[in-house]
Amino acid sequence: MSSFALPFEKPIVEMENKLKELRTFSENQDIDVSLEIERMQKKIKETKADIYSNLTAWQKVQVARHPLRPYTRDYIKEIATGFIELHGDRIHRDDRAIIGGFASIGGRRVMVIGTQKGRDTKSNLECNFGCAHPEGYRKALRLMRMAAKFGIPIITLIDTPGAFPGIESEERHIAEAIAVNLREMFALPVPIIVTIIGEGGSGGALGIGVGDRVLILENAYYSVISPEGCAAILWKDRTYADKAAEALKLTSEDLLEQNLADQIVQEPPGGAHSDPKTMAETLKKALEENLEQLGKTPTDTLIEQRYAKFRGMGVFGEEQKEEIAPADTGNSSPREEDASREMDQAGRHSKDDNTGSPDSPAQKSSD
Numbered sequence: 001m002s003s004f005a006l007p008f009e010k011p012i013v014e015m016e017n018k019l020k021e022l023r024t025f026s027e028n029q030d031i032d033v034s035l036e037i038e039r040m041q042k043k044i045k046e047t048k049a050d051i052y053s054n055l056t057a058w059q060k061v062q063v064a065r066h067p068l069r070p071y072t073r074d075y076i077k078e079i080a081t082g083f084i085e086l087h088g089d090r091i092h093r094d095d096r097a098i099i100g101g102f103a104s105i106g107g108r109r110v111m112v113i114g115t116q117k118g119r120d121t122k123s124n125l126e127c128n129f130g131c132a133h134p135e136g137y138r139k140a141l142r143l144m145r146m147a148a149k150f151g152i153p154i155i156t157l158i159d160t161p162g163a164f165p166g167i168e169s170e171e172r173h174i175a176e177a178i179a180v181n182l183r184e185m186f187a188l189p190v191p192i193i194v195t196i197i198g199e200g201g202s203g204g205a206l207g208i209g210v211g212d213r214v215l216i217l218e219n220a221y222y223s224v225i226s227p228e229g230c231a232a233i234l235w236k237d238r239t240y241a242d243k244a245a246e247a248l249k250l251t252s253e254d255l256l257e258q259n260l261a262d263q264i265v266q267e268p269p270g271g272a273h274s275d276p277k278t279m280a281e282t283l284k285k286a287l288e289e290n291l292e293q294l295g296k297t298p299t300d301t302l303i304e305q306r307y308a309k310f311r312g313m314g315v316f317g318e319e320q321k322e323e324i325a326p327a328d329t330g331n332s333s334p335r336e337e338d339a340s341r342e343m344d345q346a347g348r349h350s351k352d353d354n355t356g357s358p359d360s361p362a363q364k365s366s367d
Helices: 007-029 034-052 059-065 072-080 123-125 132-148 168-170 172-185 202-206 227-234 238-248 253-259 275-295 297-309 334-356 361-366
Strands: 081-085 097-105 108-115 154-160 192-201 213-217 219-223 264-265
Touching: 007 034, 059 123, 059 192, 059 219, 059 227, 059 238, 072 097, 072 108, 072 202, 072 275, 081 132, 081 275, 097 132, 097 275, 108 132, 108 275, 123 172, 172 297, 192 275, 202 213, 202 227, 213 275, 227 238, 264 275, 297 361
Parallel strands: 108 154, 154 192, 192 213, 192 219, 213 264
Antiparallel strands: 081 097, 097 108
16 A cells, blocks of 8 residues: 555555554564464455445545556556657647657557656646646647658547646637647547546546547546536535536446446556556556557548547437327318318418518528
8 A cells, every 4th residue: 555545545554554563573573473464465455345346436536636646657668668758849838748759569659648747746847737738739739640640549648637727828729729639639540549547637638538449447537527626616615526526427437338438447456556567557458459459440430430439429318208199089070170281281381481581580590
């Protein structure tokens, strides 16, 4: 267990402390307590699995934000070889909140792009706590276009609370930068695999989030707004964040059920931060499998399916009640039937006249 523990991890921390005491006692007193140590290790493993298999939505958000959770650079170091980082958007500057470059995964050349957070105050200030400015998204687009030029698949790793909302971002057109990325990513003629590895916050995540496959780590989340922001709007109190997290349906299971994600990448018991190496190996395997599948798809089909995939998101409907027509008793007189036909014809003529008249709402709208 890491030095930083979440509130619901307290039972695990207590047992791990006892295990440490047992080992220290065994070494100092030269007494064999291997059986007790084995039992304690088994109990810790069971407790960890039980806790992490029953996390609430808010607890999963807390795990996704764990300060020791692997970030983009950590995954690149573990799953890729020959990484060559590329810098700058060729317009303003190099945004360290988004990093990217050429690399190889499983012997296949790829372009890896991802949001990056810091481990301490200095690194967090350098990468702006993972919140990209417009130049970060323009850099990402420059790298994606370069990958498309050479026919290289693109992999994006998302872990951001959102795009930076400050004045300087607005001055340099953050909304336009994200919107252009969305438009361009739909037309890139190479496979794109998107993976949410931690936080997936709003447009900041979506700016590099259009792809043929959307993967999400088991304890990551993807949402249009943070639970705290949602609670502040709906309940005027950020302490309702847990309630908001449930309502937002932002967990990996919720996203898979709603067809917003294609695959859940399982994390080790205790979360990705408890065993980063195993987590990286699992993610690498998932990426290799999807790269293999997408590599067999013709380019035209790839683009059509990508577009249809995102156009189909967020569609919902209500069951319509069948209108029960009145039973035909066969007792209507010929005069009543003629009157009914005349009323129908009059209604149709009236509708046609209104549509074509200069004063009609439809005509006003076209004017």
